[in-house]
Amino acid sequence: HLVIVVSAMGKTTNALEWVYQYYIENNIQKYDALQEVKIFHFNILKSLFKLTDEVYSDIQMLFNELEHKINTPPSEQIDFEYDQIVSYGEIISSKIVEKYLRSIGVNIYWKDIRSLLITDSNYKEANVLFDISTPKIKDCFNSKAIYICQGFIGGTEKGNYTTLGREGSDYTAAALAYMLDAESVTIWKDVPGVLNADPRIMPEAIKLDTISYKEAIELAYYGAQVIHPKTIKPLQNKNIPLLVKPFLAPSEPGTIVQNITEKLSLPPIYIYKYHQVLVSIMPKDFSFIAEENMSLIFRHLADQKIKVNLMQQSAVSFSICIDFDERKLHGFLEAMKAQFDILYNTDLTLITIRHYTDDAIQKVISNKKIIIKELSRKTARLVVK
Known part of the structure; x- marks a missing residue:
């Protein structure tokens, strides 16, 4: 009884984001951008199938x-x-994978997750409605068979498509595992497992053999790319182990995320978030940053769907570190400017070090200007230029 959850291929999500961007700008480049996505996928088809195979017409219909x-x-x-x-992106990739597996003799059932995983209408960051989705999922995946479906996407009760946030395929797998009481979830990645740093930044990064659900949630919250932030909760709630394994070396053990009671000795774990903006907010009347001001600030942040990565408060100012999104930042600044003076710096980096040491901090701040430095028992956070 196996459910395979498929992501988009290569950099398709990024490419479709360009199609979307040109589309809402009414830019004629939307056609060229879509053609690039089509060429990419049809080149994959040519490497896997005969030109007479029906998969070509199936994929053409989607385009x-x-x-x-x-x-x-x-x-x-x-x-x-x-x-x-x-x-x-996920619909196209799952169709291609299904057709290929059938061509090599695998009996597999393709399912459209958009009619099964029901979400709210919080587009781009939709929330799964478990009460509505669970009976649909159990009814659909009810046989001892191999199924394939899409990650990252869902649908509203009205039939509109939704996405669950970038890297949301992991979350899809976790949600399905929760609803189906799965024995385990395996996420296949292009890295050996969960590493203590991005190997593109730190080539000396090492693999973590085992981590707890709690540690995985902390890493995902701070921006570790290997696990989607929402993935761990449904698994932890039913004590379902998560394996993160390399698809280029499937026999390797990877990393296991599970319930751990004993204390693990972990090395410093480095998480980098680039393209950050530090926004400092001050009431025009020099009043204290009190509850009513905070409430207003967070209401405007919520209106723009801005996630705060770090915050710092003084008597008369409140600073937040956020991902750079020109449209969202402009909307927030416009909403705030009547009551607050605002300063902001762009092109910053937020570095988080779990289980930090003095040497670990020195390693990342060399030749950098420190703008904010926060230390807690286990976590160091630095905003640097």
């Missing part, structure tokens, strides 16, 4: 749907439009 979409004027709900376009 026809996308082309029809970008020929239709966008609504003012741009996050909604994002999900209607970007969700196709």
Whole structure:
């Protein structure tokens, strides 16, 4: 009884984001951007199938749907439009993988997760409605068979497509595991497992053999790319182990994330978030940053769907570190400017070190200007230029 959850291929999500961007700008480059996505996938088809195979027409139909979409004027709900376009990456990839597995003799059942994993309408960051989804999922995946479906995407009760946030395929797998009472979840990655740093930044990064659910949640929260932030909760709630393994070396053990009672001795773990903005907010009347001011600030942050990565408060100012998104930042600044003076710095990096040592901190701040430095028992956080 196996459920395979498939992500988009290569950099398809990024490529479809360009299609979306040109689409909402009514930029004619949307056609070239979509053509690039099509060429990428048809080159994969040519490497796997005969030119007479029906998979070509199946995939062409999906691209026809996308082309029809970008020929239709966008609504003012741009996050909604994002999900209607970007969700196709997983539909296309899952169709290709299903057809290939069938061609080599695997009896497999393709399922469209958009009608099964029901979410709210918080487009781009949709929340799974477990009470509604669970009976649909159990009814669909009810036989001892091999199934394939899509990660990252879902659908509302009205039938609109939604996405679960970048890297959301991991979360899809965890949600399905929770609903189906799975024995385990395995996430296949292009790294040996969960590492203590991004090997592109630190080539000397080492693999962590075992970590606890709690540690995995902390790493995901601070921005570790290998695990989606929402993935751990459904697994921990039912004590389902998570294995992170390399698809280039499937026999290697990878990393296991599970319930651990004993204290583990972990090395410093480094997490980098680039393209950060530090926003400092001060009331125009020099009043204290009190509860009513904080409430207003966070309301405007929520309105713009801005996630705060770090915050720091003084008597008359409040600073937040956020991901750079020009549209969201502009909307937030416009909403705040009547009551607050605001300063901000762009092109910053937020470095988090779990289980830090003095040497670990020195290693990352060499030749950098420190703007904010926060230390707790187990975690060091630094905003640097």
